[in-house]
Structure formats: C-alpha cells, structure tokens
Amino acid sequence: MYTKFFDLSAKPFDLLPNPQFLYLSKGHRKALSYLQYGVQERAGFSLLTGEVGSGKTTILRDIINKISGEMSLAMVFNTQVDGHQLIALINDDFGLKTEGKDKVQLINELNDFLLGENAAGRQAIIIIDEAQNLSEEALEEIRLLSNLEADSFKLVQIILVGQPELKQIIARPSLRQLRQRISISCHLNPLNREEIEEYILHRLGTVGKRDCVTFEEGVFDGIFKFSGGIPRLINLICDFLMLSAFVEETRNVDRDMVQDAINELSFEDTQLDETEERGGAAAGKSVSPARRIFTGSSLDDRVARIEENYAKISAARAENEAIIERLSSQGSIIEYLINQQQKQYIKIEDQLKRISSQVERLRQAVLTDNRRVADPDIIKLESVVCKDNG
Template sequence: MYEEFFNLTTKPFELVPNPEFLFLSKSHKKAITYLDYGIKERVGFILLTGEIGSGKTTILRNLIKGLGDRVVLSKVFNTRVTSEQLIAMVNEDFGLEVSGKDRLTLLRELNEFLIDQYARGNQPILIVDEAQNLSPDLLEEVRLLSNLETDRSKLLQIILVGQPELRKALHQPELKQLRQRIGISCHLKPLCLDETGNYIHHRLEVAGNRDAVELPPETIEIIYQFSRGIPRLINIIGDFLMISAFAEQTREISVDLVREVVGELEEDANYWGDEDVEEISSSRALSPKVAERLDRVEEALSVIVHGGAGDFIDKLISIEKHMGEIAGGIDARLTVIDSSVGSILREVKTLKDKTALLEKRVDIEPDKKRKGMLGWMSS
C-alpha cells in the first residue's frame, strides 16, 4: 500500500515471523548461540522462553532454516491435548501412521523410528511450542520421551518453547526430574531503548530503505515506553505509523503522530490491561539514569525517617541535588512519577521546616541537641 511512497520493496513491520527480518539483540544473540550449541552437542533438553511477541518463533524458524539434512524435525504447536494426542502428533509430524493406534503402539513405533534414524546417522528433534500450556502430566510425558536412548546418546532431542510461565511450571515439585534434565536454558529479554531504535531501522533497511522515514529520538522513546521493548508491539506501532505518515504524505514521524497512534492503539486493544497502566508510567519506563536517581532519593528519605539525625542535613542536600537532576529528566506525561516527585518535595520541605524550627527553639549543647533530635525523629 505505502511501499512505493517510501521506496520500500516490502512492508517492514509485518507480524509474520520472517527470519530475514531477524534482529540480533544481545539477548537474541545469546539465545541463538545457546540453541546452536545445544543442537550440535545433542543436549537432551533445551528450554527457550520469552514474553509473547519477543521473537521466539522467529528464532526457531531461523534455527530450522540453518539445520543440515541430517536433522529430522517434529513440531508440536497445539499443546492443549491429551497424552495420547500428544504422542500421535509427534509421530504424525515424523511421518508415521497414527490412525486407529493406541498409546502403547504409538510409543513402540516411535521408539523403532528413532532407532532407525540413529542407525542412519540422522538427528531427530522434537520442538514443543507454547509448552506453558502443557499440564504437569503432559510435561512428565515429554520427559519420558527423552528416556528413549542408546548406551551412548539420546535418540530424541527435545526443545521446549514457551512464555515465562513455563519456567514457573517447571519448578513444581513433581517436575523435578524434568527440570534436572534441562541442559540448555535461555530467556529472550525485551529490547532496551537503544535496541528499539536499531530494531526499527534494521527492519526498514531489510525492507529496502533504512531512511524511509525520519524518526527523532523522542519518537523512538515513546515507542519504547509503550511497547516495553517487545518486538511484536513495535511492529504494530511501526505499521500504523507508516500508514498514518502515508495518509499525510509525509516522511517525518512527529512526536504528536506517535502519541496519537499509541493512544488509539491502547484505547482499541488495551494491550497491557488496566492493572498495568500505572506500570507503564513507572520508573522502569524511564531512562536508567532517571530511575537510578529516583532510587537514590527514596534511599535518602528512608535514612532520614529511620536513621539518626547526624546524617540529616547531608541527606537533605543529597535529595536536593538528585531532585534537580530528576526534574530535568522526567517526562511530563508520566503523571504517576510527577505525583511521586511532588510528594517527595513536600516531605523534604516538611522535614527542613521541622529542622529549622528545632534549631530556633532548642537552646542546648550540641551533644544534647543531637540527642533531642534523635528523640524527635524516633517519636
């Protein structure tokens, strides 16, 4: 629709997991290295987790694309099944006949198939996607499949792929044996702010024109704050921005345009849910420096409230210093943070007023004054 206007050969922000658009963030590079090592070394169990839209399927497709001819794959994507259905899907994807056969027959034929593949020098791999939906009983069933082995090596290599809930499920006491068999474990983390900008330009470049649009740093920061670094959400925002810019016949993505698109997306789709609205505006959505300064302010206040008065004035000075830095770095749109800063400023002012009042009214020796302030602070 808009490719010709932006001198692109294809749409840059489609949601299909196309390996050609794979962006190697630090986390993705690590995951690919681990997966490649695990497959080459024939590690029995490999675990890959990540949030929805973090790029798990894209990495898997890239992995499958690079596997040699000796690898024989079975991929299971429907995990809301019974034990018998699960084994039937594994066998069917390996090319075995499953119609009218019971569980024991399916297992026997799978074992015979794996032995035959081993004799041929092939490497059977089972990929179980959306594994967080498997019940503990089915996860145990998957573990039992890994018992198919010779004296020298496993007959079947298993890759479990799922959302972070999968890691929690694996910590159940009844899955201790499965947990102990996982030889490679990697988790895909969201992109950071810099990676978000690089990701957007990478996809534009793969699509034919890295400079198709102008993206000021402020626009990338808004995209990052809303998407939380999740590639799928970045793609959704990116596609809407391209359509909106095309409609206005402009190649400049303004801050106002990004705000408008993000606002409409959240209103229509509510990606994060009402319970997460406050989290979007939290310090985690800010730059690391601003978040660090807020932590320092909270720490200083804690010392004032719970510590001795000897550090009182020094902490007030520290707070004033960091508050000045924070005031210059916090986005006015983050109302939750604005409210927190205002509350801190009011508390600092109250404490300073109390200190000044005590210094005027209490006329005692310095050591007695300190003792009196300590008593006031603890009361």
C-alpha cells in the first residue's frame, strides 16, 4: 500500500525469509561462511542456533539458492516426530517411496540412495530446522546416518538448525556421541545498535533508495530498544512505521511514531524507565535494551504475542485496503460514466452547432429568394441571362 508513495518496488520489511534482503552483520557473515565451509568440505554435522526471528531461515535459504545441480537436498521443518517418522520425512524429500515401510527398510533405502548419489558425483545434504523439538531418539537416528562415509569424507552433510536450547539438549550426557560429531557450530546473536541502522537502510536500498524516508534523531534508538536487535521484530515495527508515515503523508519518521508503534505492537506502555537507566549506570551496569522490552516473559512468548498483535493489525489493514479498493473501483466506474456522458454531451453540442449552421444558411437562402421575388430589376436581369443562355 505504501510502496508507491516511497517509490519502492516491493515491501522492504516483509516477514518472509527472503535471501534477497539478507543483511550480513558480523555474526551473520560468520555463520554463513561457516556453513558454506561445512558443505564444501563435507564436514558432516553442522549446527546453527539463534533466537526466534534472528535470521536462521534466511541464511538457510541463501545457502540453498547457491547449491549447485550436483547436490541433492532434503529439508525437514516438521520436527514434532519420532525417529521412524523423521527418517520417513527425509526419504520422502529425497524422492524415495516411504509408504508401508518400517524403519529398517527406510534406513537401508536411504543408505543405498546416498551411495548412489555419491557414485553419480552428487553431494547429499540434509537440513533439519527447529531441531530443538526433536526427541533424543530422533537425534540418535540422525547421528547414525552420519556413520555412512567414504574414505576421506562424509556421504551426507547434516545441518541442524534450532533455537538456543538446542545447544543445551545436545550437551546432555546421553547425546555425547552426537555432540562429538559436530564439526561446525555457530550462533546468531541479535544485531547491535549500529547494525540495526545499517540493516534498515540496507532493506530500503534493496527495493528502492536508502534515503526514501528520513529517520529523525532517536528513532533508531527506539527501534533498538523495542526489538532487542531481533531482525523479525525490526521488520514488524519498521513496516508499521512506514505505514504510519504513508497515512500521515510524510517521508519523516519521528520518535512519536516509534512510541505509537511500540504501544500498538506490545500490548502495553513500553516507555523506557529513565530511573532504571540512571540506577544501572550509577552501579556501573548497562541495562540491556532487550531486557527492558522482554522482562517478565520469555523471548519466544514475547515475540509470539507481538506477532499475534501484528497479524491482527495487518488483518484490519487488509480489510481497510479492500474497502478502499472497492470504493476506488466504484469511483472509477462513476468517473467512466461521467466521461461517457461528457463525450455524449460534446457530440450532441456539435450536432446542434451543425444544425444551427444549416438553419442559418436556409434562413439566408429564404431571405435571398424573398428579395429576388420582391425586386423587379432582379427579375428582369434573370430573364436576360436566361435568354442569353438559351
């Protein structure tokens, strides 16, 4: 709705994990490099963790887009499954038939498939997202898959992706063997204050111009304090701010807009407590912006609540846009009818002018004929002319 107003080719703060918008902060660049290295060197197990909305899926999609045709890929997103179901999901994504087969058959067929891919010169990769939801049984099945290897490299690369608690799960003594197999491990931290500013400008520049909107002093600080550096929350509030600026027909975003957006998205007044900040500074401690926003609930719960409220706001916005579109359509129809009536009026007016002109000519002709009848000299002259022509 606001893209045309800001001369943008698309929404810059969409929530979809689009690698087109991938911003490589120091942490994201490191994670991407590590994972690419693990795939290229056939390192076996790789682990990527990060908070909800930190950009894990966007990095994964970027890696997938760069995978060449010499690679086979299986991606698992549904991890609320047992070991048997997990193997079935992997086989199905590789294109293997799974119906009516027990776990032993599934594993044997998967092993045969991986051997065949290696013989054909193709590298097999398994990516498991939301891996923190896997049971220990399922994680153990994944570990056993890594036993299939050639003389100098693994036949399958496995990337486990999950929230920070995945590290705690893998640290359990019962999963010691799995932990020892992980050769690449990286964690995505939230963006810092400077990275947030660059992140926002990067996304604007990707679909238009970085300076299509002006952020007044204190705006980036407010966004940082609201989001805690989580990209998904940055997108949520920035999308809200762009819409607010559009509604007010301005290209400037100020602190009042940020505060309004925070109150709308957070269910509560989240203004900073300056007393808390001064107290922390006096004690030699820094107060985490993320802690100010997320105190009293887990980050997962907080993000979920904010996203739920954002969905409600988006639904209301979509409904309003639909009404506006219908009114606009009706307005277009009315404008069309008016234009048609105007054209018809002009046409009738031209016809009236032509008729009036003809009437005037006829009137002049009648007057001429009347003068001819009334004037004896004209009649005499006409007789002479007629004789001469005879």
